[in-house]
Amino acid sequence: MSLERFLNQSVSPWMNAEGPESDIILTSRIRLARNLKNHAFPTISSQEEAKKVLEKFQGMIPLLNLYPLKDAEFLKMEHLQPLHKQVLVEKHLISPNLAEQSSHGACLLSQDEVISIMVNEEDHIRIQCIFSGLQLEEAFNLANAVDDQLEQHLDYAFSEVRGYLTSCPTNTGTGLRASVMMHLPGLVMTQQMKQLIPSINQLGFAVRGIYGEGSEALGNIFQISNQMTLGKSEQEIILDLKNVVEQIVQQERSARESIVKTAGIQLEDKVWRSLGILKNSRIIETKEAAKCLSDVRLGIDIGYIENISKNILNELMILTQPGFLQQYAGGPLRPFERDVRRATLIRERLLLEKNS
Amino acid sequence: MSLERFLNQSVSPWMNAEGPESDIILTSRIRLARNLKNHAFPTISSQEEAKKVLEKFQGMIPLLNLYPLKDAEFLKMEHLQPLHKQVLVEKHLISPNLAEQSSHGACLLSQDEVISIMVNEEDHIRIQCIFSGLQLEEAFNLANAVDDQLEQHLDYAFSEVRGYLTSCPTNTGTGLRASVMMHLPGLVMTQQMKQLIPSINQLGFAVRGIYGEGSEALGNIFQISNQMTLGKSEQEIILDLKNVVEQIVQQERSARESIVKTAGIQLEDKVWRSLGILKNSRIIETKEAAKCLSDVRLGIDIGYIENISKNILNELMILTQPGFLQQYAGGPLRPFERDVRRATLIRERLLLEKNS
Numbered sequence: 001m002s003l004e005r006f007l008n009q010s011v012s013p014w015m016n017a018e019g020p021e022s023d024i025i026l027t028s029r030i031r032l033a034r035n036l037k038n039h040a041f042p043t044i045s046s047q048e049e050a051k052k053v054l055e056k057f058q059g060m061i062p063l064l065n066l067y068p069l070k071d072a073e074f075l076k077m078e079h080l081q082p083l084h085k086q087v088l089v090e091k092h093l094i095s096p097n098l099a100e101q102s103s104h105g106a107c108l109l110s111q112d113e114v115i116s117i118m119v120n121e122e123d124h125i126r127i128q129c130i131f132s133g134l135q136l137e138e139a140f141n142l143a144n145a146v147d148d149q150l151e152q153h154l155d156y157a158f159s160e161v162r163g164y165l166t167s168c169p170t171n172t173g174t175g176l177r178a179s180v181m182m183h184l185p186g187l188v189m190t191q192q193m194k195q196l197i198p199s200i201n202q203l204g205f206a207v208r209g210i211y212g213e214g215s216e217a218l219g220n221i222f223q224i225s226n227q228m229t230l231g232k233s234e235q236e237i238i239l240d241l242k243n244v245v246e247q248i249v250q251q252e253r254s255a256r257e258s259i260v261k262t263a264g265i266q267l268e269d270k271v272w273r274s275l276g277i278l279k280n281s282r283i284i285e286t287k288e289a290a291k292c293l294s295d296v297r298l299g300i301d302i303g304y305i306e307n308i309s310k311n312i313l314n315e316l317m318i319l320t321q322p323g324f325l326q327q328y329a330g331g332p333l334r335p336f337e338r339d340v341r342r343a344t345l346i347r348e349r350l351l352l353e354k355n356s
Numbered sequence: 357m358s359l360e361r362f363l364n365q366s367v368s369p370w371m372n373a374e375g376p377e378s379d380i381i382l383t384s385r386i387r388l389a390r391n392l393k394n395h396a397f398p399t400i401s402s403q404e405e406a407k408k409v410l411e412k413f414q415g416m417i418p419l420l421n422l423y424p425l426k427d428a429e430f431l432k433m434e435h436l437q438p439l440h441k442q443v444l445v446e447k448h449l450i451s452p453n454l455a456e457q458s459s460h461g462a463c464l465l466s467q468d469e470v471i472s473i474m475v476n477e478e479d480h481i482r483i484q485c486i487f488s489g490l491q492l493e494e495a496f497n498l499a500n501a502v503d504d505q506l507e508q509h510l511d512y513a514f515s516e517v518r519g520y521l522t523s524c525p526t527n528t529g530t531g532l533r534a535s536v537m538m539h540l541p542g543l544v545m546t547q548q549m550k551q552l553i554p555s556i557n558q559l560g561f562a563v564r565g566i567y568g569e570g571s572e573a574l575g576n577i578f579q580i581s582n583q584m585t586l587g588k589s590e591q592e593i594i595l596d597l598k599n600v601v602e603q604i605v606q607q608e609r610s611a612r613e614s615i616v617k618t619a620g621i622q623l624e625d626k627v628w629r630s631l632g633i634l635k636n637s638r639i640i641e642t643k644e645a646a647k648c649l650s651d652v653r654l655g656i657d658i659g660y661i662e663n664i665s666k667n668i669l670n671e672l673m674i675l676t677q678p679g680f681l682q683q684y685a686g687g688p689l690r691p692f693e694r695d696v697r698r699a700t701l702i703r704e705r706l707l708l709e710k711n712s
Contacts, residue, residue, distance in 0.1 A: 265696060269638035276632030282625035340621060 001332045010319060010327075012091060012113035012130075017310035019133015024249050026181040026221065026314055027130050029092070030139040030238075032147055033166045033175035034125040037155040042102070042120050043167040050104040050120050057119045060153040066145055068110050077105040083332070086323030092130065095121055116148055122167045123175075125150065132314075134245065136178055136238045144234075163230065173230030178238050180245045181210065183313065185220040185298045186255030187248075193222075196248070204228050205244055210317065219290030219317055220324065224248070228247065260302060260339075271299030279350050283336075284343040289320050308353050316346060358710065366675060366683075368447060368469040368486075373666035375489015379657045380605050382537040382577065382670055383486050384446070386594075388503055389522045389531035390481040393511040393517045398458070398476050399523040406460040406476050413475045416509040417464065422501055424466055430681075433461040434508055439688070440680030449488065451477055471502055478523045479531075480507065488670075490601065492594045500590075512655060519586065529586030534594050536601045537566065541576040542611030549578075554606070560584050561600055566673065575646030575673055580604070590690065605620040627655030631664075635706050639692075640699040643675050664709050672702060 014027055035041055036056065040049050054076075061074060065075040077085065077098060085099040093113060098105045098121045108117040118126040127146050129139040157165040164175040171177070187193040197207045206227050224245060227235050259267050274295035277284070284292075297313035299305040318324065325341045326333050333341060370383055370483075374526055391397055392412065396405050417430060433441065433454060441455040449469060454461045454477045464473040474482040483506070485499040513521040520531040527533070543549040554562045562583050565573040580601060582593050615623050630651035633640070640648075653669035655661040674680065676698045682689050 269699070272638055273633055274638035276636030277629055280628035280632030282621055282628055296618055343625070 004068050010087075010091075010216050010324065011315055012093075012312075014114060014130045014132045015311065015318065016132055016315045017314050018064065019131060019135050021246075021249055022133040022310070023320070024183055025245065026183055027132055028134055028136045029128065029130045029137050029177075029179045029181070030143040031177040031179075032127040032143050033123040033164065033171045033177075034127065034147070034150070035157040035165055035167070036124045037157045039159075041165075042122060043168045045098060045103075050054075050102075053124050054104040054106055054119055056154070057106070057108075057125070060150070061147065063153055064149055066149045068115055068142065069108070069146070069149075070111070072108050072110045072115070075107045075109060077102055077107075081181045082234065083323055083326050086321075087327050090318055090321040090323045093128075095126075097121055115142065116325050117146065117150075123171070125154075128157045129186065133240070134180065134249075136180065136242055140176075140178070140234060140238055161278055170227070171229050174232070174234050174237060176229055176234050176237055177225055178241050179223050179225030180241065182222050182224060182245065182248060182252070183220060183296050183297060184222055184248070184252050186259060188217075188220045189259055190255045192251065192255060193217075196251070200224060200244060200248075203240075203244055218287065219294040219313070221290075221294070221317065256298070256302060267302075271295045271302075271304050275299065275305060278346050280347070281343045283339045284346065285339055286320065286322075286342070287344060289342055290317060295315060308350070312349070312353075316349060319349070320345060366443075366680065367667075367671055368449075368472060370486045370488045371667065371670045371674065372488055373670050375487060375491050377602075377605055378489040378666070379600065380539055380608050381490045382539060383488055383491055384492045384495050385486045385537070386492065386499040387533040387535075388483040388499050389479040389520065389527045389533075390503070390506070390510075391512045391513040391521055391523070392480045395480065397513075397523045398478060398480060398711070401459075403459050406458075409480050410460040410462055410475055412510070413462070413464075413481070419509055420505050422505045424468070424471055424498065425464070425469070425502070425505075428464050428466045428471070431463045431465060433458055433463075439616060439679055440588050442677075443683050446674055446677040446679045449484075450474055451482075453477055467584045471498065473502065473506075479527070481510075490536065490598070490605075492536065492598055496532075496534070496590060496594055500656050526583070529584075530588070530590050530593060532585055532590050532593055533581055534597050535579050535581030536597065538578050538580060538601065538604060538608070539576060539650065540578055540604070540608050541650050542608045542615060544573075544576045545615055546611045548607065548611060552604070556580060556600060556604075559596075559600055561597065574643065575650040575669070577646075577650070577673065611655070612658060623658075624655075624660050627651045627658075627660050629706065631655065631661060634702050636703070637696070637699045639695045640702065641695055642676065642678075642698070645698055645702060646673060649673055664706070668705070668709075672705060675705070676701060 013295050019025065036053060039045065039053050043049060058074065076145050088094045089096050089099050093109060093116045095118065098107065098118050102120045104120050106119040113130055127143050129143040131139045147200045159165055163173040166172045166175055184193060187196060197329055200207050206225050208223045210221045210223065225239050274292035278292045278296060293316050295311045296305060297310060299309050320342045323339055325338050325345065328345060329341055375381065392409060395401065395409050398406060414430065423634040444450045445452050445455050449465060449472045450463050451474065452465065454474050458476045460476050470485055472484045483499050483502050487495045506628040515521055519529040522528045522531055539550060542553060544560045556563050560583050562581050563578045566575065566577040566579065580597065582597050630648035634652060649669045649672050652661060653666060656664055656666055678694055681694050681697045681701065684701060689697060
């Protein structure tokens with residue numbers, strides 16, 4: 001498959017670098033956890049029960065008439081190749097849990113991959129919307145519309161006192177998880193990030209790496225999300241997160257300015273060397289690729305590097321993951337082969353840039 | 357000054373990569389040490405004596421009619437700026453000793469910089485000829501012709517028993533030092549060089565770095581030269597050195613072949629990354645520049661890199677030395693400024709290459 005065709009098939013619209021504050025914020029994501037009344041929740045349900053939930057959901061799909069869900073694709077986990085599932089995980093469209101451990105797990109995916117509804121994950125239903133840049137309200141509004149649609153056809157487990165009921169009590173209430181993926185090289189380079197994380201935590205927000213809980217902050221990318229789902233309205237949760245994120249954006253911008261002022265040439269050197277490595281290496285591991293992509297993206301944001309699209313980071317952080325590389329190669333690859341393939345894919349992707 | 361003009365003025369013809377075995381041998385150099393009868397040798401002579409020798413030499417210059425010395429330039433050390441002397445040292449045209457410590461030191465330099473005759477170095481006269489590639493006989497023949505010319509006008513200190521007399525007994529006899537500058541990345545990478553050096557020494561040859569005694573083998577460049585000047589004819593010395601050098605050339609070729617076979621992709625990765633660094637860095641130290649230049653030259657020799665001239669290594673190893681950088685900048689530079697200027701010069705030089 002040609003790289004261009006592969007990219008056309010692989011790159012979701014929310015991977016572009018066009019939303020508000022997109023110099024620092026890659027994506028905004030909203031997730032709503034819902035469960036069906038009168039059905040045991042997935043964490044304790046039988047295979048049979050799970051099957052019933054799946055059938056109920058599937059039966060309702062033809063009734064959905066929300067435009068963004070037009071021609072949405074329904075994917076049953078048991079029918080998918082492991083590699084295909086891995087790619088969906090790497091694109092953040094399904095969770096590793098749904099891919100590997102669910103019984104009768106499935107996913108309804110909108111054509112543009114902005115909406116993904118997981119069935120039989122930890123909860124019966126998890127609605128997710130991803131937008132590029134800082135667009136939490138927009139993502140929430142869409143998730144809300146999807147939720148309203150589903151509610152017309154499904155009976156949710158809901159308590160007037162506790163709100164939406166969920167398998168894990170940490171999601172009960174709004175069932176809302178709002179998260180923002182941020183590129184914070186300035187705060188990492190100036191050593192501020194380490195101190196910042198505990199203060200963000202104290203405000204009730206979690207800080208994670210690009211692939212969720214326990215994952216490393218590859219490429220200086222951090223996910224900030226609310227930890228509380230109860231005792232606040234959806235709007236409050238989103239507004240609070242937005243406020244924290246906007247403060248971090250300001251701090252990141254100051255950090256970048258101060259590095260440019262105090263160590264401009266060193267930063268330029270770092271950034272250009274990383275571009276040199278991405279354009280030339282024949283073997284590259286995930287970690288080094290992420291580091292270099294982060295440097296190059298920073299170089300583009302600061303204006304050192306021209307003629308290379310900001311999307312480079314957003315796209316390649318995902319497209320150079322093991323599942324994607326193997327999909328592009330058309331079959332399984334050993335780790336070393338992946339490092340070679342990763343280097344090739346990055347070089348070819350950079351060649352697609354004009355005048356690069 | 358534009359880089360092209362600077363290069364035109366700076367690059368000597370023997371810096372090109374065109375002589376025999378030029379994939380491995382950069383240059384062949386012959387040096388003849390001679391002293392004048394009836395004058396104290398420089399190491400013990402008075403200022404006055406040194407001045408007389410200089411005047412005697414200078415008086416004879418108009419009488420020289422050897423074509424390669426036509427329009428040769430006579431440079432008195434006391435009249436040269438420190439930077440100019442440093443550049444001549446970096447080009448191997450004069451010794452650091454002549455530049456810094458000689459009394460009434462001078463140098464007669466042919467237009468093409470192939471012939472350089474030092475006056476009042478450790479010996480009264482040192483004739484040097486440099487050729488590109490493996491051309492020891494050619495260099496010796498020219499040095500010999502120069503020597504014959506000088507002998508027509510000067511009385512050499514010569515003993516029928518000991519041959520030419522010199523300040524240091526290690527040069528007595530033929531006064532000949534023949535040396536070959538070799539690029540040996542294959543033997544270094546395969547760890548063979550460390551074992552090879554003692555065996556070369558045992559055969560009576562010295563192994564040094566690019567800037568002579570005590571200098572590091574920057575850029576995997578080694579200088580092999582005869583240690584004995586006595587008890588063998590000039591032809592024997594040259595033939596013995598040539599034999600050793602040709603053996604090393606064979607071993608280097610085998611080492612390269614074996615690396616390509618066993619670790620082709622790793623080598624390709626190394627070579628291309630180095631090119632990426634040279635094309636992109638904004639700050640680079642001598643040592644890293646030399647390492648990268650060596651890698652790139654190897655990549656060109658093996659055929660991984662096309663469209664870049666082999667001269668890159670030969671030229672840039674010399675042009676990125678501190679003196680040259682400061683000459684190009686038009687004045688003194690602090691070490692950090694040199695690292696920045698070095699990176700710029702290398703990038704600009706690479707941009708002069710077609711399609712690079």
